[in-house]
Amino acid sequence: MALLEVTGLRTQFFTRDGVVKAVDGVSFELEQGKTLAIVGESGSGKSVTALSLMRLIQEPQGRVVEGGVNLGGQDVLKMSDTAIRAMRGNRIAMIFQDPMTSLNPVFRVGYQIGEALRVHKGMNRKRAFDRAVEMLDLVGIPNAAHRAKDYPHQFSGGMRQRAMIAMALACDPDILIADEPTTALDVTIQAQILELMVELQQREGTAIIMITHDLGVVADMANDVMVMYGGKQVEYGVADDVFYRPLHPYTWGLLDSLPRHDISAKGELCPIKGQPPSLIDIPSGCAFHPRCPYAKEICRTTVPALVEIEPGHSSACHFSGDPAFRRDQVACSADMEAN
Amino acid sequence: MSELLRVENLVKHFAVDQGVVASHLGKKVHAVDGVSFSVNKGETLGLVGESGCGKSTTGRCIIRLLEPSAGSITFDGTDVRSLRGKALQSFRRDVQFIFQDPYASLNPRMTIGEIVSEPMVVHRIGTPATRRTRAKELLDVVGLNPEHINRYPHEFSGGQRQRIGIARALALNPRLLICDEPVSALDVSIQAQVINLLDELQDRFELTYVFIAHDLSVVRHISDRVAVMYLGKIVEVGGWLGLYDQPHHPYTQSLLSAVPVPDPDKQRSRERIILEGDVPSPIDPPTGCRFHTRCPIAQDICTATEPELREVADGHEAACHFAKPFPITAEAPAAVAGEGAVAG
Ligand SMILES: Nc1ncnc2c1ncn2[C@@H]1O[C@H](COP(=O)(O)OP(=O)(O)OP(=O)(O)O)[C@@H](O)[C@H]1O
Ligand SMILES: Nc1ncnc2c1ncn2[C@@H]1O[C@H](COP(=O)(O)OP(=O)(O)O)[C@@H](O)[C@H]1O
Ligand code: SF4
Ligand code: SF4
Ligand SMILES: [Mg+2]
Ligand SMILES: [Mg+2]
Numbered sequence: 001m002a003l004l005e006v007t008g009l010r011t012q013f014f015t016r017d018g019v020v021k022a023v024d025g026v027s028f029e030l031e032q033g034k035t036l037a038i039v040g041e042s043g044s045g046k047s048v049t050a051l052s053l054m055r056l057i058q059e060p061q062g063r064v065v066e067g068g069v070n071l072g073g074q075d076v077l078k079m080s081d082t083a084i085r086a087m088r089g090n091r092i093a094m095i096f097q098d099p100m101t102s103l104n105p106v107f108r109v110g111y112q113i114g115e116a117l118r119v120h121k122g123m124n125r126k127r128a129f130d131r132a133v134e135m136l137d138l139v140g141i142p143n144a145a146h147r148a149k150d151y152p153h154q155f156s157g158g159m160r161q162r163a164m165i166a167m168a169l170a171c172d173p174d175i176l177i178a179d180e181p182t183t184a185l186d187v188t189i190q191a192q193i194l195e196l197m198v199e200l201q202q203r204e205g206t207a208i209i210m211i212t213h214d215l216g217v218v219a220d221m222a223n224d225v226m227v228m229y230g231g232k233q234v235e236y237g238v239a240d241d242v243f244y245r246p247l248h249p250y251t252w253g254l255l256d257s258l259p260r261h262d263i264s265a266k267g268e269l270c271p272i273k274g275q276p277p278s279l280i281d282i283p284s285g286c287a288f289h290p291r292c293p294y295a296k297e298i299c300r301t302t303v304p305a306l307v308e309i310e311p312g313h314s315s316a317c318h319f320s321g322d323p324a325f326r327r328d329q330v331a332c333s334a335d336m337e338a339n
Numbered sequence: 340m341s342e343l344l345r346v347e348n349l350v351k352h353f354a355v356d357q358g359v360v361a362s363h364l365g366k367k368v369h370a371v372d373g374v375s376f377s378v379n380k381g382e383t384l385g386l387v388g389e390s391g392c393g394k395s396t397t398g399r400c401i402i403r404l405l406e407p408s409a410g411s412i413t414f415d416g417t418d419v420r421s422l423r424g425k426a427l428q429s430f431r432r433d434v435q436f437i438f439q440d441p442y443a444s445l446n447p448r449m450t451i452g453e454i455v456s457e458p459m460v461v462h463r464i465g466t467p468a469t470r471r472t473r474a475k476e477l478l479d480v481v482g483l484n485p486e487h488i489n490r491y492p493h494e495f496s497g498g499q500r501q502r503i504g505i506a507r508a509l510a511l512n513p514r515l516l517i518c519d520e521p522v523s524a525l526d527v528s529i530q531a532q533v534i535n536l537l538d539e540l541q542d543r544f545e546l547t548y549v550f551i552a553h554d555l556s557v558v559r560h561i562s563d564r565v566a567v568m569y570l571g572k573i574v575e576v577g578g579w580l581g582l583y584d585q586p587h588h589p590y591t592q593s594l595l596s597a598v599p600v601p602d603p604d605k606q607r608s609r610e611r612i613i614l615e616g617d618v619p620s621p622i623d624p625p626t627g628c629r630f631h632t633r634c635p636i637a638q639d640i641c642t643a644t645e646p647e648l649r650e651v652a653d654g655h656e657a658a659c660h661f662a663k664p665f666p667i668t669a670e671a672p673a674a675v676a677g678e679g680a681v682a683g
Contacts, residue, residue: 041526142616156617186389186553188614191597195613213526216599220606239603255601257531259560261583262600266560271531275496 002029009067011052018280022048024231035208037222045231046211050177090120093168097180099160103152110148113167135166158189179211230287237313247315252327345377349410369621370396372571383548385562392568394551398517435508439520441500445492452488458510477506498529519551567591570629577655585664587657592665
């Protein structure tokens with residue numbers, strides 16, 4: 001059995017302007033020691049998916065309206081508040097794009113990392129601090145015993161990200177959810193952080209959910225990939241299948257939009273026309289139809305279901321099952337329309 | 340090809356005056372420290388490097404948003420720093436700037452028509468009626484609906500706002516555009532739209548670009564030549580193909596090897612150079628070669644003697660005592676992800 005099993009997750013926000021269908025039917029599995037990447041453009045529902053798993057959606061404005069989150073035989077969505085607090089940070093930990101959302105500016109870094117250990121593992125102050133120093137050392141903070149006494153603002157961006165990883169991993173969680181952990185960092189620092197995550201994963205067997213909009217990071221880290229568009233899961237499969245045999249026109253569009261420096265010739269960029277939908281007013285039928293060069297009448301009227309097209313590889317497009325339905329380079333009209 | 344812009348030994352230091360550690364008082368931030376390059380008419384020069392290396396400061400000095408501490412800037416044969424009166428006015432028409440943040444750079448209380456016309460108002464060009472016609476024309480040029488001329492910026496998406504900024508920059512028929520991270524805030528699909536737009540406008544209006552960005556793939560795509568900066572200096576400069584396929588400077592090599600590419604097989608087999616530590620502070624930059632604190636092949640000479648830019652291949656210069664090519668494997672697009680839709 002998978003470590004984590006998410007089925008039909010639906011999360012909505014009830015705002016003045018209407019209901020935001022932020023996550024609209026998402027299902028996936030995560031095995032121990034594996035990495036699942038959730039990829040999509042901003043506003044596609046990636047972060048809300050993660051927050052839902054952690055039961056961090058603020059009620060009553062937001063609510064998980066449907067679905068199951070099975071963690072080792074228990075439904076997270078039905079756990080008591082006490083059980084949830086025991087789970088968070090302990091069995092599932094999360095790191096964010098901006099480390100300052102997890103680090104408190106008024107406490108010393110070592111003290112903050114130790115806090116989770118005091119709460120979840122019942123360690124005393126001294127032991128928790130020593131363990132915090134060990135963790136800082138593990139994530140590559142030089143002179144950790146000394147730096148543990150610093151405040152977060154005395155750390156550089158990369159060091160804060162490391163400190164947050166140290167904090168997330170202190171209790172040895174089964175699952176680490178990383179929401180755009182390197183988006184704000186320079187590439188050389190990103191490379192350090194990604195390598196660190198892989199190293200820790202190999203040592204501790206942690207499962208990782210990597211949320212990112214960077215397909216390079218996905219290719220680097222992921223065993224499995226879930227592509228999201230407009231709050232829905234449009235493609236799901238192992239990384240090689242999704243990169244080498246992508247099924248969904250949105251995935252095609254993403255891959256064709258990327259400038260590549262690993263290919264000698266300078267290719268044409270084929271942008272996807274238009275822009276992502278508002279999740280208050282999702283287009284009828286297939287949410288991608290206003291931007292999709294392959295859209296037919298049925299796309300406007302009928303929501304395509306996520307269907308397994310080949311073993312372990314699914315797509316939510318009416319035509320993915322048709323062997324004649326192929327990625328067409330001519331569809332790239334490089335048109336300038338922005339509306 | 341004739342030269343349009345020449346920057347020589349540009350230096351910009353900022354005084355450290357507030358909010359920092361006491362020991363830094365009276366010291367200077369060496370934001371840009373002796374940068375030289377030239378850009379030919381119709382060409383795109385990419386300026387790439389990590390946060391804080393001095394890219395934006397260089398751009399701002401060129402358009403006289405900042406006063407350089409030293410060095411010279413020549414635009415179309417005239418010394419920019421000495422421009423006054425009419426000549427300065429004409430320079431301000433010829434050289435325009437596009438900002439990174441499509442949200443912050445547009446006045447929320449102005450309609451997009453007013454925003455796009457503003458440069459014409461400032462330079463007293465045309466009548467309200469002709470300016471309006473021109474504004475509509477510009478919106479059309481950048482792929483926006485001219486009918487939306489009376490709408491406000493908040494009614495547009497990030498990519499559309501970036502188009503509005505581009506339309507404004509084009510209003511006075513400029514010759515040189517300094518684009519400072521124009522696509523960094525945009526999602527990939529929208530980023531590709533704006534890159535293609537900039538490409539097309541360049542051909543159509545014979546524009547010259549200085550394109551500043553930290554994304555190496557984007558810079559390679561749009562540039563003819565690329566300059567790599569580290570801590571206020573250019574460490575390597577060359578044609579896009581040579582620089583990316585045969586980088587000679589250890590910093591360029593590590594940068595390129597650090598960018599993950601969207602191809603799982605390549606990621607698995609890639610030789611990676613992981614640099615240790617952070618970029619040092621520009622307040623006390625390292626002696627000799629500024630990269631020596633992180634360079635995987637640094638020798639004693641590197642701490643003592645600063646390497647000059649020297650030619651390593653045709654039109655390709657690197658500033659390293661031990662510069663040598665390090666081919667970063669790139670191949671023909673045969674292996675590009677997903678030719679067909681379905682396994683076959
Ligand atoms: N007005 C200022 N006063 C003091 N220091 C400054 C000022 N403007 C820039 N700096 C410093 O100069 C250096 C170069 O800054 P610059 O903005 O040119 O970097 P950049 O390469 O554009 O970086 P980024 O990729 O983050 O935009 C940095 O160390 C920065 O902190
Ligand atoms: N607290 C909230 N209240 C209302 N809408 C929200 C809230 N949080 C997120 N949303 C909306 O949910 C959608 C998905 O957001 P998110 O998951 O953050 O996207 P991303 O894929 O960029 O992480 C967006 O339309 C966003 O505006
Ligand atoms: S269902 Fe229709 S609109 Fe949606 S991706 Fe497939 S072809 Fe395009
Ligand atoms: S000069 Fe020395 S320190 Fe600088 S890049 Fe070359 S080898 Fe490295
Ligand atoms: Mg997010
Ligand atoms: Mg900048």
